[in-house]
Amino acid sequence: MATERPSFELAKGINGLDKIILRESRNRSAEVYLYGGHVTSWKNENGEELLHLSSKAVFKAPKPIRGGIPLCFPQFSNFGTLEQHGFARNRIWEVDASPPPLPTNSSSNAYVDLILRPSEDDLKAWPHNFEFRMRVDLGSEGELTLTSRIRNTNSDGKPFTFTFAYHTYFSVSDISEVRVEGLETLDYLDNLKNRERFTEQGDAITFESETDKIYLSTPTKIAILDHEKKRTFVVRKDGLADAVVWNPWDKRSKTISDLGDEDYKHMLCVEAAAIERPITLKPGEEWKGRLELSAVPSSYSSGQLDPKKVLE
Incomplete structure (x- = not known):
């Protein structure tokens, strides 16, 4: 039996850049450049x-494009010798015409498989052959899933090591009204204090100033509660032990040329990542990291999320 072709549309985006449009039957959509x-x-x-x-x-x-979901590979931030957040986020990817089998949402055919291989310039900066495959899947309930598979294809027998993050920018109504749950009592590295290690003390993370923290050994589910929109984002992740929480606030925003001065009020980055323990692959080995995002209605009682089993 022939398999159904994934339904996506190839279109021209801003400045004539190619983009993929995924559509789901209930008018949900996603776009991938x-x-x-x-x-x-x-x-x-x-x-x-x-x-x-x-x-x-x-x-x-x-x-790189500022916002959405940038891919940080093979280096997160400046944890290494490469450009900030590595090079995957400013290279041209290809649609993967013959991806290896990967389970997908059985009721969804709105997905696309992409692939990135190193250029000659990439190999000069980071001398390792790899295949980075990623599936972007828009599920039947509107959930967005990114599944990355990175394989070492070196022919010289050498392993390589990398760090990684899905640098997700969530749209929020007012950063001052947002709270993040699921990271309580965890250790984190504070990037504003030379990556000094601390332990989270609050019952949830709230925002009133610049925040840039790498939470370590985090659970597979994290919730972002937007009080004003009565919406909760649920972040589910596999293969990604860490979580970065970032908002630049007002002064830092003014130093970022491609970020609007007021954008910080309506954004929050919660990033599924592998940073503290870098991934090492021998030739032929493959790593997989999966991120699933969903948005569910939520209501509050005394500042707490009603028991909708979001984090169970």
Whole structure:
């Protein structure tokens, strides 16, 4: 029996860049630019945008796109010798015509498989052959799933080591009204204090100033509660032990050329990542990291999420 072709549309985006459009039957959608393998849009059945895209985002090489879901590989931040967050987010990816088998949502055919291989310049900066495959899947309930598979294809017998993050920018109504649950009592590295290690003390993470923390050994589920929109984002992850929480606030925002001065009020980055314990692959070995995002209605009682089993 022939398998059904995934339903996606190839279109031209900003500055003529190629993008993939995924559509789900209830008017939900997602968009992925081949530049960076970069998810720039994820909309619910009401057409509401769930990801934050910078008002000053630059859709032109070599600048990465600011907002959406940038891919940090083979290096997160400056944890190494490469450019900030590595090079995957400003390379041209290809649609993968013959991906290896990967289970997908059985009731959804709105997905696309992408692939990135190193260029000659990449090999000069990071001398390792690899195949980075990623499936972007828009599920039947509107959930967005990114599954990355990175394989060492070195022919010289050498292993390689990398760090990784899905640098997700969520769209929120007001950063001052948002709380993150699921990271309580965990250790974190504070990037604003030379990556000094601390333990989270609050019963939830709230925001009133610049925040840039790497939470370690985190659970597979994290919730982002948006009080004003009565919406909760649920982040589910596999193969990604860490979680970065970032908001630049006002002063830092003014130093970022491709971020609007007021954008920080309506964005929050909660990033599924592998940082503290870098991934090492021998030739022929493959690593898989999976991120699933969903948005569910929520209501509050005394500042707490009603028991909707979000984090159970």
